[in-house]
Amino acid sequence: xxxxxxxxxxxxxxxxxxxxxxxxxxxxxxxxxxxxxxxxxxxxxxxxxxxxxxxxxxxxxxxxxxxxxxxxxxxxxxxxxxxxxxxxxxxxxxxxxxxxxxxxxxxxxxxxxxxxxxxxxxxxxxxxxxxxxxxxxxxxxxxxxxxxxxxxxxxxxxxxxxxxxxxxxxxxxxxxxxxxxxxxxxxxxxxxxxxxxxxxxxxxxxxxxxxxxxxxxxxxxxxxxxxxxxxxxxxxxxxxxxxxxxxxxxxxxxxxxxxxxxxxxxxxxxxxxxxxxxxxxxxxxxxxxxxxxxxxxxxxxxxxxxxxxxxxxxxxxxxxxxxxxxxxxxxxxxxxxxxxxxxxxxxxxxxxxxxxxxxxxxxxxxxxxxxxxxxxxxxxxxxxxxxxxxxxxxxxxxxxxxxxxxxxxxxxxxxxxxxxxxxxxxxxxxxxxxxxxxxxxxxxxxxxxxxxxxxxxxxxxxxxxxxxxxxxxxxxxxxxxxxxxxxxxxxxxxxxxxxxxxxxxxxxxxxxxxxxxxxxxxxxxxxxxxxxxxxxx
Numbered sequence: 001x002x003x004x005x006x007x008x009x010x011x012x013x014x015x016x017x018x019x020x021x022x023x024x025x026x027x028x029x030x031x032x033x034x035x036x037x038x039x040x041x042x043x044x045x046x047x048x049x050x051x052x053x054x055x056x057x058x059x060x061x062x063x064x065x066x067x068x069x070x071x072x073x074x075x076x077x078x079x080x081x082x083x084x085x086x087x088x089x090x091x092x093x094x095x096x097x098x099x100x101x102x103x104x105x106x107x108x109x110x111x112x113x114x115x116x117x118x119x120x121x122x123x124x125x126x127x128x129x130x131x132x133x134x135x136x137x138x139x140x141x142x143x144x145x146x147x148x149x150x151x152x153x154x155x156x157x158x159x160x161x162x163x164x165x166x167x168x169x170x171x172x173x174x175x176x177x178x179x180x181x182x183x184x185x186x187x188x189x190x191x192x193x194x195x196x197x198x199x200x201x202x203x204x205x206x207x208x209x210x211x212x213x214x215x216x217x218x219x220x221x222x223x224x225x226x227x228x229x230x231x232x233x234x235x236x237x238x239x240x241x242x243x244x245x246x247x248x249x250x251x252x253x254x255x256x257x258x259x260x261x262x263x264x265x266x267x268x269x270x271x272x273x274x275x276x277x278x279x280x281x282x283x284x285x286x287x288x289x290x291x292x293x294x295x296x297x298x299x300x301x302x303x304x305x306x307x308x309x310x311x312x313x314x315x316x317x318x319x320x321x322x323x324x325x326x327x328x329x330x331x332x333x334x335x336x337x338x339x340x341x342x343x344x345x346x347x348x349x350x351x352x353x354x355x356x357x358x359x360x361x362x363x364x365x366x367x368x369x370x371x372x373x374x375x376x377x378x379x380x381x382x383x384x385x386x387x388x389x390x391x392x393x394x395x396x397x398x399x400x401x402x403x404x405x406x407x408x409x410x411x412x413x414x415x416x417x418x419x420x421x422x423x424x425x426x427x428x429x430x431x432x433x434x435x436x437x438x439x440x441x442x443x444x445x446x447x448x449x450x451x452x453x454x455x456x457x458x459x460x461x462x463x464x465x466x467x468x469x470x471x472x473x474x475x476x477x478x479x480x481x482x483x484x485x486x487x488x489x490x491x492x493x494x495x496x497x498x499x500x501x502x503x504x505x506x507x508x509x510x511x512x513x514x515x516x517x518x519x520x521x522x523x524x525x526x527x528x529x530x531x532x533x534x535x536x537x
């Protein structure tokens with residue numbers, strides 16, 4: 001719409017400018033380091049006699065625009081901090097870097113304005129679906145050129161990001177902790193493992209949320225979990241006098257079948273079930289099983305024991321973990337928080353160590369050894385005793401009369417035998433009783449290179465004594481017609497075939513020292529008796 005009028009000159013006798021009309025015009029503004037912008041100026045007076053195109057500062061101020069002038073530069077800034085126009089001082093006036101847009105660009109100006117309003121979404125896609133913070137950081141710190149973004153906008157929904165970058169929601173780190181023991185129990189079933197010596201394939205891990213005290217139960221079938229959980233909760237409630245309030249489990253069927261849910265309901269226990277495929281919601285139990293399993297695996301590997309001993313390794317690992325510091329507690333241990341007393345670790349011995357187990361008198365003959373060779377496998381479940389594996393009898397034995405020979409492996413020396421292969425623990429059939437995968441080479445008599453056999457009898461020379469492990473072989477003659485028979489390997493007996501480890505020598509030395517002490521004591525007693533007899537005479 002056009003209107004008529006005049007613009008008065010600032011001079012008293014100056015000429016007046018006739019206004020031939022009013023309307024909206026489009027200008028192209030250049031901003032350093034950014035793309036050109038199309039700006040619409042509304043209600044512009046058209047004066048053909050005017051020498052210059054002028055913009056009223058007062059009208060820009062009424063529209064909420066800020067005019068900054070400094071060092072010969074002028075900037076027109078919106079209230080959100082976005083620069084819309086800029087210019088420089090020329091001839092006493094500030095000249096804006098703007099030109100009139102051609103008539104042909106007016107239609108595209110509308111489309112460009114709508115395009116610019118969505119420039120944040122456009123640049124998000126141009127920059128390979130960069131995150132919004134990264135995009136704003138580029139524009140804020142001028143890290144690139146040619147980036148023209150409306151910083152007051154927000155990034156809209158992106159279907160590509162939802163399908164290509166959909167991450168799992170973060171889990172809160174400051175989760176609520178139980179204030180008393182047995183207020184919440186975490187449970188998780190781990191397995192299946194290789195079948196153990198006693199037939200177990202699964203382990204049930206239970207951990208108290210307040211004290212971080214843990215318990216392990218071993219199962220042959222998953223269906224046994226319900227019975228073990230009920231028995232453990234009843235035992236803990238009886239011992240402490242407290243009631244279990246909450247049990248947190250995953251969605252496994254072993255926890256929800258077999259009447260366990262009804263049993264929880266009858267006791268007033270709240271059941272918390274983690275979401276499917278979200279192990280982090282049951283992270284306390286998951287971490288407990290991981291810690292005990294990794295420690296058990298380390299002990300089995302160092303001791304050279306077979307996989308069938310994994311329940312014993314898990315049980316010993318849990319026993320030690322309950323007496324060790326944890327990040328969830330400050331300057332205390334789970335055992336002390338749960339039982340309100342400091343744990344005693346004086347009875348701990350290296351898992352997998354060689355040992356001697358005493359045989360009671362009623363279970364050995366007069367000429368039988370007083371002890372059996374064994375391998376320490378931790379502590380007995382319901383006794384204050386050690387649990388020892390007896391390789392010669394292929395069974396476990398519980399005893400408190402155990403002599404343990406602890407030893408730290410020396411990695412700088414070449415190992416002679418493995419830790420347990422000579423005692424029947426390993427299940428590798430290729431390993432001999434000495435612990436080698438190959439039998440030791442047999443020293444044979446030296447032979448000459450292949451030559452035609454002599455026609456006369458000759459007597460071979462005897463090899464040096466240092467190359468013969470036993471007594472020198474008798475003199476033999478080799479006939480020219482009858483080839484020499486191959487040497488007959490001597491089959492050693494059990495005691496010769498097994499290379500006894502160093503702990504056997506230590507035990508023999510101790511026994512010899514004890515015998516010498518007894519002998520010296522008996523001698524002193526005899527001398528004392530002789531002295532008393534002489535005094536009587």
